[in-house]
Amino acid sequence: MKRPIILHPDPRLKKLSDPVPDLSDELRALADDMLETMYAAPGVGLAAPQVGVLQRLVVLDCVKAENETPRPLIMFNPEIVSASDEMNTYEEGCLSIPEQYADVTRPRDVEVRWIDRDGKERTEVFTGLWATCAQHEIDHLDGKLFIDYLKPLRRQMITRKMVKMKRELART
Template structure:
């Protein structure tokens, strides 16, 4: 397959809400390319808009760096419930390279999605998997990790990012 170009912030496509994937769409080639891109980056998740595809699809593989690959493709994902318990942690983003940020998110979420065969899934995600899925879903909703920061932290880290890109 192919390694795609990853868009970098502040590309305006990273701030757009993605369209639902139409029923019956064949995304196997795109999903394979997105997984190749994610592994090559090397990342643990990648959303459609990060490669210029403005549809509600993301891929992730949370543990591949520690062992065997277990890729997941989530189409039209939704969080149907989230825990009240928030956990903070450092997150990186392939679209905002070299500037990790501390982000707080629900510790667990229940997510629904379709797979590449059109099968419906519903599962509770916890730990890093929950964090990764929420991060990628943010991309489908036009959000990046800067959007989770206080105004002062955002200003400081945006400046660090711009400096790192020069």
């Protein structure tokens, strides 16, 4: 089931998410809903706070080429266990901040540990877009948005545009 995506500014996007204590069928269903929502948007990542659930859960799939097999990942309680000193800059966007993009510099490679859909602990080193996406989504769980990496003036400008967009959407 597709879920509505919360738009910035919204206080829920700035809150710390709670760890997932136990995997339940309800949480697995939420993860499935989040994947459906992410693909429909379309996006490459989505965090539970973006659909109004303050739990440490993210979904990712950075396979963009049509001829490649999708690789959906469901991560419960993801954490970055190490990051490279080398940095990468990507133009980032966010499903909670539609039509707004900015260059953000982050570690090029990250090692992430999480619990998968079946309750197994997994660890993987991500590079390139996958590394950026994993960091972006884990930031959401800590109440941090990609615009928080920007200079204050640029961040305020984007926030003002989002307030205006939300006002216009409320009228329709």
